Structure formats: structure tokens, C-alpha cells
Amino acid sequence: MGGDLLTVEALAAGYGPVPVLHDVDLRVPTGTIAAVIGANGAGKTTLLRTLSGMLRPTAGRILLDGRDLRGTPVEQLVRRGMAHVPEGRGVIGELTVEENLRLGALWRRDRTAAGHALDEVYQLFEPLARRRRHLGHQLSGGERQMLALGRALVGRPRLLLLDEPSLGLAPRVVAQTMALLRRLRDDTGLTVLLVEQNVRSALAVADQGIVMSLGRVALAAPAARLRDDADLRHAYLGF
Amino acid sequence: MDRFLFLTLDGLSRGAVYAAFALALVLIWRAGRIVNFAQGAMAVAAAYVAYSVTAATGSYWLGFGAALLAGLLLGAVVDIAVMRLVDHRSPLNPVIVALGLVLLIQAVLGMVYGNEYLPAQTPFSRTALTVGGTAVLSPYDLFVFATVGVVGAALVWVFTRTAIGLRMRAAAFAPEVSRLLGVNVGGMLTLGWALASGVGALAAMLVIPTELGLHPHAMDLVFVSAFTAAVLGGLDSPPGAVVGGLGVGLLLSYVSGYAGGDLIPLAVLALLLTVLLLRPGGLFAPVTARRV
Amino acid sequence: MSATRAAAPQARHAAADSARPGRSLPTVVRHLAVAAGVALLVLLVSYQLDSFRNFQLATVAAYLCATAGLTVLTGLCGQLSLGHGALMATGAYTLALVQNAFAERGLTAGGWLIVSLVVAVLATVVVGAVVGVAAARLRGPYLAGLTLAVAVVVPALTVTFDGVFNGEQGLAVPVAPAPAGLGSYFPHERWQLWVAAAATLSCLVLLANLVRSRYGRAFRAVRDDEVAARLAGIHVARTQVVAFVVSAASAGLGGALLAVLAQSVSPGAFGLTLSLFLLMAVVIGGLGRLAGAAWGAVLLVALPDLTHSLTNLFTLSPAAAQRLEGNLPLAIFGATLIVVMIAAPGGVQGLLSRLTRALRARWPVGRS
Numbered sequence: 001m002g003g004d005l006l007t008v009e010a011l012a013a014g015y016g017p018v019p020v021l022h023d024v025d026l027r028v029p030t031g032t033i034a035a036v037i038g039a040n041g042a043g044k045t046t047l048l049r050t051l052s053g054m055l056r057p058t059a060g061r062i063l064l065d066g067r068d069l070r071g072t073p074v075e076q077l078v079r080r081g082m083a084h085v086p087e088g089r090g091v092i093g094e095l096t097v098e099e100n101l102r103l104g105a106l107w108r109r110d111r112t113a114a115g116h117a118l119d120e121v122y123q124l125f126e127p128l129a130r131r132r133r134h135l136g137h138q139l140s141g142g143e144r145q146m147l148a149l150g151r152a153l154v155g156r157p158r159l160l161l162l163d164e165p166s167l168g169l170a171p172r173v174v175a176q177t178m179a180l181l182r183r184l185r186d187d188t189g190l191t192v193l194l195v196e197q198n199v200r201s202a203l204a205v206a207d208q209g210i211v212m213s214l215g216r217v218a219l220a221a222p223a224a225r226l227r228d229d230a231d232l233r234h235a236y237l238g239f
Numbered sequence: 240m241d242r243f244l245f246l247t248l249d250g251l252s253r254g255a256v257y258a259a260f261a262l263a264l265v266l267i268w269r270a271g272r273i274v275n276f277a278q279g280a281m282a283v284a285a286a287y288v289a290y291s292v293t294a295a296t297g298s299y300w301l302g303f304g305a306a307l308l309a310g311l312l313l314g315a316v317v318d319i320a321v322m323r324l325v326d327h328r329s330p331l332n333p334v335i336v337a338l339g340l341v342l343l344i345q346a347v348l349g350m351v352y353g354n355e356y357l358p359a360q361t362p363f364s365r366t367a368l369t370v371g372g373t374a375v376l377s378p379y380d381l382f383v384f385a386t387v388g389v390v391g392a393a394l395v396w397v398f399t400r401t402a403i404g405l406r407m408r409a410a411a412f413a414p415e416v417s418r419l420l421g422v423n424v425g426g427m428l429t430l431g432w433a434l435a436s437g438v439g440a441l442a443a444m445l446v447i448p449t450e451l452g453l454h455p456h457a458m459d460l461v462f463v464s465a466f467t468a469a470v471l472g473g474l475d476s477p478p479g480a481v482v483g484g485l486g487v488g489l490l491l492s493y494v495s496g497y498a499g500g501d502l503i504p505l506a507v508l509a510l511l512l513t514v515l516l517l518r519p520g521g522l523f524a525p526v527t528a529r530r531v
Numbered sequence: 532m533s534a535t536r537a538a539a540p541q542a543r544h545a546a547a548d549s550a551r552p553g554r555s556l557p558t559v560v561r562h563l564a565v566a567a568g569v570a571l572l573v574l575l576v577s578y579q580l581d582s583f584r585n586f587q588l589a590t591v592a593a594y595l596c597a598t599a600g601l602t603v604l605t606g607l608c609g610q611l612s613l614g615h616g617a618l619m620a621t622g623a624y625t626l627a628l629v630q631n632a633f634a635e636r637g638l639t640a641g642g643w644l645i646v647s648l649v650v651a652v653l654a655t656v657v658v659g660a661v662v663g664v665a666a667a668r669l670r671g672p673y674l675a676g677l678t679l680a681v682a683v684v685v686p687a688l689t690v691t692f693d694g695v696f697n698g699e700q701g702l703a704v705p706v707a708p709a710p711a712g713l714g715s716y717f718p719h720e721r722w723q724l725w726v727a728a729a730a731t732l733s734c735l736v737l738l739a740n741l742v743r744s745r746y747g748r749a750f751r752a753v754r755d756d757e758v759a760a761r762l763a764g765i766h767v768a769r770t771q772v773v774a775f776v777v778s779a780a781s782a783g784l785g786g787a788l789l790a791v792l793a794q795s796v797s798p799g800a801f802g803l804t805l806s807l808f809l810l811m812a813v814v815i816g817g818l819g820r821l822a823g824a825a826w827g828a829v830l831l832v833a834l835p836d837l838t839h840s841l842t843n844l845f846t847l848s849p850a851a852a853q854r855l856e857g858n859l860p861l862a863i864f865g866a867t868l869i870v871v872m873i874a875a876p877g878g879v880q881g882l883l884s885r886l887t888r889a890l891r892a893r894w895p896v897g898r899s
Binding site for chain 3: 470
């Protein structure tokens with residue numbers, strides 16, 4: 001291990017003239033899971049969209065493994081090792097499961113390695129293997145979640161950005177997803193930045209909790225502290 | 240009966256070209272939600288390139304290849320130099336810009352080649368072969384079927400079996416997600432324009448010799464017919480475009496054979512009006528309430 | 532919608548105008564006063580200009596009917612029509628047929644022209660209603676495609692039914708000379724300008740009143756948001772049909788006037804190119820502004836004239852000169868259309884209003 005995979009310094013961004021993020025600083029060490037939590041409209045999704053280049057920052061820097069991402073087009077980020085599973089998960093309904101997965105690895109030059117990655121995802125998500133030829137929009141919510149995660153993983157990312165993975169899913173599926181993230185972190189050294197409304201399950205798996213409020217980072221603390229320190233939790237998270 | 244058979248085969252040959260042209264329209268519609276009203280003018284421009292190359296080299300086939308190449312290039316240039324710069328928030332804007340292209344391209348062709356009909360040659364005879372005393376198909380008709388068939392099969396192969404085809408479909412369906420997955424969405428759109436324009440050029444090469452000849456406006460009515468075919472099949476559906484193209488070809492062949500060629504424009508307009516009013520989503524779309 | 536955005540300030544101005552004290556004259560009276568002023572101006576100008584310029588100005592007036600009608604439809608009601616060239620053809624051919632019928636019966640007095648014009652407008656209203664009813668059910672590319680088909684097919688019908696329309700040759704239009712009361716040396720072109728200007732001004736006054744009326748507000752409401760308009764109790768389809776019919780009537784009048792000016796009609800003059808010209812004129816003039824329609828109409832006449840002078844500067848073979856002259860204006864129109872749509876979707880009039888607003892902002896005192 002060593003150092004921070006993702007460093008964000010004084011980041012500001014917004015939609016047109018409407019600023020959303022102000023002066024955001026955060027660090028995510030390699031091989032850890034960071035959970036970004038906060039109320040609706042705190043700027044969590046905007047943060048992810050800015051990190052993955054969908055939104056241009058108005059100020060500040062984003063460093064991936066020490067390299068500034070400024071000017072890197074969105075479609076290049078996946079080659080730098082960043083994968084973004086967007087809100088609503090972004091499964092392409094008109095394509096089959098297999099095509100969605102292949103799409104995630106298309107940028108990779110090494111076709112054999114990409115093929116292996118595909119097989120691994122099918123092993124990891126048994127139901128997807130059975131529904132290879134089904135179209136994306138025929139899948140259940142849980143299966144879409146698997147497909148979106150699987151599609152990100154076939155690109156062998158170092159940093160995984162996940163937007164609301166628990167949204168609309170049964171608690172059992174949420175627990176499975178969180179367990180999977182923890183396993184991937186432990187086994188492969190994957191670094192995860194997770195945006196979640198579901199604070200409890202996010203903090204259960206995360207190493208670091210980042211509380212956002214009104215477009216700023218209100219608190220960044222070890223997840224264990226946020227979990228256990230009732231006063232802190234009460235002050236920042238309201239429960 | 241012989242006449243019916245002849246008109247049917249002739250209509251299918253004509254329809255194959257409409258199908259190709261409609262397919263080109265559908266390609267761009269799916270890729271960028273634009274009906275390329277300039278497609279006819281762009282295809283004519285490619286056909287003029289073929290005319291020049293054939294005139295200079297004496298070879299039909301060099302001209303044919305040059306037309307396809309010119310079509311591909313023109314499509315890419317139109318996307319990069321024009322369509323990309325247009326504000327797509329109003330669906331009116333790309334339509335108006337495409338019409339500007341129609342004016343510009345036709346005017347430039349008129350300046351270079353003049354506004355008279357130029358003769359367009361065919362590589363094979365257009366005299367129908369007779370089977371058992373019945374006139375059926377000409378060698379040229381067979382050439383048309385073969386070419387459209389090969390191009391159609393090639394498109395199917397590219398879109399369903401290749402990585403680039405997967406990228407193009409993904410970029411069309413979900414541009415934002417595709418970018419996150421490393422797909423160069425802008426590049427795929429340009430490629431889509433190039434392919435569509437290439438197919439359009441091919442259709443122009445096939446259809447122009449069967450009509451009055453080469454003229455800046457030679458594809459105007461073909462465009463309207465192909466648009467009708469594309470709407471008939473549902474603008475979103477490539478198989479629909481093929482079926483629609485063949486259907487329009489058959490209808491126009493019967494109209495021209497039984498009622499007179501002069502009525503073709505009116506028949507196209509009547510068909511388009513009927514389809515738009517009764518089944519605006521195309522023959523294969525479920526019947527829905529009117530689009531709001 | 533950039534067309535929408537471009538036209539929004541206009542609507543705001545309209546609201547401000549009617550709210551402003553000291554401008555309490557009824558709209559109709561104000562429009563009539565403006566029209567009377569313009570008529571007087573045209574009258575004076577027609578004595579200053581030579582015959583050719585008078586004829587050109589008359590042609591501008593004829594085009595202005597069509598561009599103003601298209602502005603109401605596309606700019607105010609948000610419906611695109613590529614078929615207005617065909618509607619002009621309808622007006623022109625109807626006028627030609629009626630004038631010929633009158634001539635056969637010996638009704639050659641100038642006053643019958645008014646009847647012919649009215650019949651031409653009515654015929655176009657019928658065609659416009661048919662297309663308009665279809666158009667009200669269609670959106671975006673479907674509407675554009677249908678009207679494009681109308682633009683391509685209608686001129687071809689003159690060949691299909693050449694017994695009536697005399698094919699590519701077209702028809703001659705017998706028009707009575709200027710009234711004898713004006714003197715025997717009265718130039719015909721000046722008379723043509725008077726006729727065209729009178730018809731166009733009447734048309735514009737009607738359109739301007741319509742735009743400021745309940746219907747005009749309904750047009751804009753439908754353009755901006757159909758669902759909201761429906762919720763506000765506006766019958767969307769009916770409003771769109773009304774807009775199409777009004778617009779068609781104007782185009783029909785424009786076409787009829789062109790026939791009167793040229794004293795002949797032929798399908799070549801009313802092809803797809805004319806429809807695209809009209810669209811270009813309203814886009815370049817500025818969608819949604821009647822003043823923009825005037826800019827567009829002027830351009831339609833002035834640009835070919837300019838390119839004509841331009842090609843005369845170079846020594847070209849007659850064939851090359853003819854090709855260049857016929858096509859250069861088209862090329863310039865096409866290129867302008869593209870550039871305007873990309874760079875200034877508000878058109879010339881939009882640029883002017885932006886400029887005046889900027890000036891007013893700099894010298895606010897001048898406005899009090």
C-alpha cells in the first residue's frame with residue numbers, strides 16, 4: 001500500500017452559474033473504502049460527476065495516484081483506472097447482459113485478460129451467467145446492480161466510484177453488495193469511493209466516512225469513529 | 240399476370256434502393272436523433288464524384304468506389320464541421336441546418352456541373368431477361384439486389400458482431416454511460432454519419448441511372464420516398480426500414496405500371512400522409528396515443 | 532429551444548408595450564396608423580425609383596406576405612413548414628387559372644384582380660387546412676418530412692395534370708394595365724408596386740393584429756409548452772391548425788402576387804428551393820419577429836441582385852456566368868442559414884434588438 005490513490009484539493013463545481021461544490025478537500029488512501037454521506041442535495045452526486053469528468057470543476061485539483069486529471073477526457077479516465085457506476089446504475093437496457101459486460105472491457109488492449117475478467121465476473125455473479133443473452137431492461141433491480149458492478153470490474157479499476165448502490169434494492173441485496181466491496185478491497189486492493197444515503201450500511205463497510213453538507217465537506221473521520229461516537233453521529237448525521 | 244410479375248420484381252429492385260436509403264436515415268436517427276434531410280443532396284454529391292472519376296478514368300468501378308469513399312468522407316465532414324456545432328436542444332435547429340446544407344450542396348454542384356441532366360451509366364444491361372417468354376429481371380436489377388444485400392449483411396455484421404458496432408450502439412443508446420466506459424462517443428457518432436452517408440451514396444449510385452440521370456435535385460423525390468419508407472418501418476428500426484423500403488418500391492411500381500408514372504409523386508405524398516396520420520410510429524410500433 | 536429563446540424577449544416587449552402608459556391607443560388603430568405611414572412612404576418612394584427598383588420592391592412585398600406567414604407559424608407557433616413554396620404555388624396557379632377564366636369571358640377590368648386574389652387566398656386556405664390538420668398531429672422530424680414531401684410533390688403535380696396546369700411551360704397570367712386615370716405614361720412597374728404593397732400591407736395589418744390578439748398569445752403558449760397550454764384551457768390542435776391556415780393564406784397571397792408581377796406561373800419557380808428560401812429568410816431575419824420577416828424578404832430579392840452584380844465584375848464564359856449566377860445566391864443562402872443557426876439563432880432582428888438593448892443599457896436616460 002502507500003499513499004492516497006485519490007486526492008481532491010479545494011474543488012469547486014456546479015451547473016452553469018449555480019455553484020454546488022465549494023472548497024472540497026478529501027483523500028482516499030489506496031485500498032480503502034470511503035463513504036460519502038449526507039442529506040439530499042449535499043452535493044454527493046455532483047462530487048462523483050466532477051471526479052469522473054462529467055462535470056468540469058471551476059476550481060481546485062483532482063489527483064489520481066498523484067497525477068492531475070485536469071484536461072483528461074471522460075473516456076480516458078477508465079484507462080487511468082477509474083470506474084464510475086452512475087446513479088441509476090447505467091445498465092444499457094437495449095444491450096444484452098453479455099454486451100454490457102463486454103463494453104466494460106472494450107478499451108483494454110489485452111483481449112485475453114479482458115476475457116478472463118469477463119469469466120471472473122460471471123463466476124462472481126452467478127445469475128448474470130444464466131442471463132447472458134437477456135436484454136438489460138429485462139433484469140431485476142438486483143441483477144442490474146450486479147451487471148453495473150460487474151461491468152465496472154471487468155475494466156480492472158483501481159478506483160471505483162459508486163453512486164447510491166443501495167437505491168431501490170432489498171436489504172439482503174444491499175448487504176451482499178457491501179460484503180462484496182469489502183472482499184474486493186481485502187483481496188484485490190480495490191479503492192472505493194461510495195456515495196450513500198443508507199448511512200448505516202455504508203459506514204458498516206467503509207474505512208472512512210466523509211460527511212457532506214451544502215456542498216462542503218463537513219467532516220472526514222474514520223468510519224469506526226462515526227459509527228461509535230454517538231455525539232459525533234448525532235451532530236453530523238442526526239441520529 | 241406477366242405484367243404483375245414484372246412490376247413486382249421491378250418494384251422490389253426499386254424498393255431495395257429505397258431500403259438502403261431509408262436504412263441510412265435510420266442509422267443517423269438512431270445515433271443522434273436527427274433526420275438527415277441533407278442525405279439526398281449529400282448522396283448526389285457523391286454520385287457527381289463518381290461521374291467525374293468515371294469520366295477521367297473511363298472505369299465505372301473506379302467511379303463507384305470513389306462515390307462510396309466520397310460518401311463516407313462527406314458524412315464525417317458534415318458531422319464534424321457542422322452538426323456537432325449545432326445546438327441540439329431544439330429539434331428544429333438540426334433540421335434547419337440540414338436544409339441549409341441541401342441548399343449549399345445543390346448550389347455548389349450546380350456551379351461546378353451545371354443544372355442540366357447528365358447521363359449516368361450502368362455497369363450491366365438494364366434490358367430485362369426473359370424466362371419462358373416473360374420479362375423478369377435485368378442484369379442490373381440483379382446487381383442492385385446483390386449490392387444492397389451485401390451492404391445490408393455487412394451492416395448487420397458490423398453492428399452485432401464487432402467491437403466497433405457494439406461501441407456505436409452503446410454510444411447511441413446511452414452516450415453518458417458509454418463515455419464512462421471509455422467509448423469515444425463523438426467519434427462513434429461521426430462514424431455513424433460516415434456509414435450512413437456511404438450507404439446513401441451507394442443508393443444514389445444505384446437509383447440515379449434508373450431515373451432521369453444525374454442532376455443536383457436527382458435525389459429529392461427519392462429522399463421523400465425513402466423517408467416515407469423509414470417512417471413506414473418506424474424511424475428506429477433497421478429491419479423496418481428494409482421492409483418499408485421494399486413496400487414503398489412495390490407500391491410505386493404498381494402505381495407507375497397500372498396508373499402511370501406521372502402519379503408517382505402524388506402516390507408518395509398520399510402514402511406518407513396516410514402512414515403519418517394512421518401509424519406515426521410505423522407499421523411495427525404498438526398503436527399508441529398520438530405523440531405529445 | 533433556441534427558437535423559443537430567441538422569441539421570448541419579443542413576447543416580453545409586447546407585454547411591456549401594452550402595459551406602458553401613454554401608449555393607450557388601441558392596437559388596431561396603432562397598426563393602421565403605421566400601415567398608413569408605410570403606404571405613404573411607398574407612394575413617395577415609388578416616384579423616386581426607376582422601374583426596375585419598383586419591380587424589385589414589389590417582389591419584396593410579395594415575398595414578405597409569405598415570410599410573414601411563415602414567421603407566424605414557425606416563430607410564434609413553433610411549427611416548422613418546408614411546404615410554403617408549395618402553398619405559394621397554390622396561390623399563384625389559382626390566380627392564373629381564375630384570371631384566365633375571367634379573360635376568356637371578357638372580364639379584363641382591373642377590379643377583377645381583387646376577386647382573383649381573394650379566390651387564390653381561399654384556395655390556399657383549403658390546401659393549408661388539409662396540411663394543417665395533418666401537421667397538428669405531427670411533431671419535429673415527422674412534420675418536417677411531411678411538409679418537405681408537400682414541397683417536392685406539389686410542383687410535380689403541374690406535370691401530372693398538365694391538361695390544367697400546362698406542365699413545365701406553365702400558364703400566362705393576363706393582368707390589366709394601370710388605370711387610364713393615372714395617365715398614359717404611368718410606368719407599369721410603379722402600378723405593380725402599388726398593388727403589391729396594398730395587398731401586403733393589408734395582410735401584415737391582419738397578421739400584426741392576430742399576433743397581439745388572444746390567438747397570438749395562444750400560439751406562443753403552444754410553442755413554449757404544449758402541455759401547459761392545454762392545462763391553461765387552450766385547444767392545442769385547433770390553435771395549430773389556425774396558425775397553419777393563417778400562414779397558408781399569407782403564403783397564398785404572396786404566391787398570387789408573384790404571379791401578378793411575373794404575369795406568368797411555372798413549376799420551376801415554386802420548387803423545393805423556394806420553400807427552403809422562405810425558411811432561410813425567416814430564420815435569418817429572426818424567428819418569431821414580423822420585422823425579421825421583412826429582413827428576410829429583402830434578402831430574398833437583394834442577394835440574387837448582389838450576386839448578379841458580383842458575377843458581372845469577372846469576365847466569365849456565358850455558360851459559366853449563367854451557372855454561377857443561378858447557383859451562387861443559393862450557396863450563399865445555404866451557408867448563411869448554417870452559420871446563422873450555429874452562431875446567432877436569433878437572426879438579424881435578434882442581433883438588432885440585442886444591440887439596441889445594449890445601447891439602451893449604456894444610455895438609459897435617452898429612453899425616459
